[in-house]
Structures are given as structure tokens and as C-alpha cells.
Amino acid sequence: MKLTNGIKILLADDEPHIVQFLELGLKNEGYEVCSAPDGSAALDLALEFRPHLAILDVMMPEMDGFEVVERLRETGENIGVIMLTAKDEVEDRVRGLRLGADDYMIKPFAFDELLARIQARLRNQFPDLLGEVVHGPFRIDDRRKEIVYRNQVMELSPTEYELLKFIVLNHGIVLSKATILDRVWGYDFGGEENIVEVYIRSLRDKLGDKEHKLIRTLRGVGYRVDLQ
Known part of the structure; x- marks a missing residue:
């Protein structure tokens, strides 16, 4: 089934x-x-x-x-x-x-x-509807608010968790900073778009993505997750 x-x-x-x-x-x-x-x-x-x-x-x-x-x-x-x-x-x-x-x-x-x-x-x-989901090397369990990457539980802040979950679930899709802000921070967020860059940099550090092969930057467009 x-x-x-x-x-x-x-x-x-x-x-x-x-x-x-x-x-x-x-x-x-x-x-x-x-x-x-x-x-x-x-x-x-x-x-x-x-x-x-x-x-x-x-x-x-x-x-x-x-x-x-x-x-x-x-x-x-x-x-x-x-x-x-x-x-x-x-x-x-x-x-x-x-x-x-x-x-x-x-x-x-x-x-x-x-x-x-x-x-x-x-x-x-509906976080309880599908249970945990696996995409490539990621396992996302929204009930536990936990993301496992290559069999290691990641240490993430609540915002990092929501951001990584959003971009992984939308892997292969180019996501603009504006879209990420709307979906992760909310429409009433009054800060600058640069906050997305800060969090993406933090996630890359935690993922060991030094060459940006996992979270790719498309200049002037946004970001795209390419799963290995």
C-alpha cells in the first residue's frame, strides 16, 4: 500500500x-x-x-x-x-x-x-498523515520535528528546521528568497531578504556542503536543492 x-x-x-x-x-x-x-x-x-x-x-x-x-x-x-x-x-x-x-x-x-x-x-x-518522509539522504519526521541526514540527526533551531524541511520537500524546484520568506517566516515578516542567505549559509555548514552542490545558488533567481 x-x-x-x-x-x-x-x-x-x-x-x-x-x-x-x-x-x-x-x-x-x-x-x-x-x-x-x-x-x-x-x-x-x-x-x-x-x-x-x-x-x-x-x-x-x-x-x-x-x-x-x-x-x-x-x-x-x-x-x-x-x-x-x-x-x-x-x-x-x-x-x-x-x-x-x-x-x-x-x-x-x-x-x-x-x-x-x-x-x-x-x-x-497534515504532518501526521504520511508519517516520516524520505528524500535522498534526508529523513524528515515532522511529528518529532527531526531531520536525519546521512543517518545523523541534525542539530537545528526551529527556523533552520522549517527552512531545511521546506527546501528539501521542494527539491528540484527553484525557490526565490521571497517565496522562502513567505513560506518559512510568514507573510507578516518585516525583516530583510538577506536573512535567508544567513540561514542558508548556516545549513550548508551543518550539512558539510562547502561546494554548494546540495543547496545550489542560482544567482538572481534563488536556491535549489539537488539530491544526490
Whole structure:
């Protein structure tokens, strides 16, 4: 049995080929999936299906993704939300996040990246759902707030733990300083982006990553974890 068995995902998109593609892929990964062709149907289905995670297209008939996520948050249900948008507009992303979305992806996107973001969201929002997770040389146990690297328990501050967990769970994805600040420190953090550099330097020291082969810097873009 896969660790994903029993985890429910709601898909809402008015493009049938996208729904079919995602539904097939997610079911192959072991998720339980329900889909809706518009926002109104998605909201009704969410109340009945009780998903752990909803993947919502922004532009849908009947009710758009913004209204769906707003209505979902009003119910008080603990549902992770990833929004899909065909437009790389900052205003749309900010609006969705402010209404309660947890993440967003720009179409077209790689399915493997969507899987990584789903895992990260589930790990952050439902830490007891999957138990511990292993990525390459890392073993992350969110219940114990413990990260083991190459069979050694790391000595980490709470912020170092959250930062390392976030970048490892999103391995292979380029993460900007702004994204890291938002997800690790929170949207209300009033400090400078340079704090990310300080913590990344500390993590590299503790990981013995002197040549930056594990946590790579992409100048002017951000950081990416490359697992060995």
C-alpha cells in the first residue's frame, strides 16, 4: 500500500483534457480523486467529499477559483489549496494567496512539480498523515520535528528546521528568497531578504556542503536543492 492511500484530492478545472490527465496521474500515485467541471460544482463536492487538498483552476464558469477558495475558507474545513492559472500575473497570485490559497502553479506545468508541491502542502498541513518522509539522504519526521541526514540527526533551531524541511520537500524546484520568506517566516515578516542567505549559509555548514552542490545558488533567481 502506498503512503498516499486514503488521501483525498479535489480537482476543479473546466478543461476536460487537463482534468483527465491530472486525475489519471494522481490516481496512479495512490490518491483518491474527485473532479468538478466548474467552481459551483467544486464547492458542493468539497462539502461532500471532504478532501485533504483542492487543486483549483482560477478561470472557471459558474464560480471562479477565487470565490471557491474564499467560500472554502469560510467553512472552516482544513483543506490545502493549490491554484492553477494560465496567466503569470502577480495580482492574481497575490489575490489568491490573500483569499486563502496555499500555493499556485502557472500553466503549463510539469506533473512531477505538481506532485512535489502536493507532498509539501500535505506535509506542512497534515504532518501526521504520511508519517516520516524520505528524500535522498534526508529523513524528515515532522511529528518529532527531526531531520536525519546521512543517518545523523541534525542539530537545528526551529527556523533552520522549517527552512531545511521546506527546501528539501521542494527539491528540484527553484525557490526565490521571497517565496522562502513567505513560506518559512510568514507573510507578516518585516525583516530583510538577506536573512535567508544567513540561514542558508548556516545549513550548508551543518550539512558539510562547502561546494554548494546540495543547496545550489542560482544567482538572481534563488536556491535549489539537488539530491544526490
